Amino acid sequence: MDILKIKGADGQWHTVPVLSTGVSIDSIGEGLKLVEGVLSVDAADQAIPNNPKPITSGAVFALVGDIEQALAAL
Numbered sequence: 001m002d003i004l005k006i007k008g009a010d011g012q013w014h015t016v017p018v019l020s021t022g023v024s025i026d027s028i029g030e031g032l033k034l035v036e037g038v039l040s041v042d043a044a045d046q047a048i049p050n051n052p053k054p055i056t057s058g059a060v061f062a063l064v065g066d067i068e069q070a071l072a073a074l
Helices: 057-073
Strands: 002-007 013-018 032-035 038-041
Touching: 002 038
Parallel strands: none
Antiparallel strands: 002 013, 032 038
């Protein structure tokens, strides 16, 4: 039996037994990735036009910071 690590809403890592074997990125689906038993969202580090991936919180912060500076200049 394999173990999958999942980060809960509480910020803690939890282990979940996986009954089936042979889990691969192809069977997980687009937008998710499995690295060393950790399932996570395949996110982009910056906002790029026509990129369907969600962006990281760091990229959101960078964009919001730029918007705040632009509004402050008005």
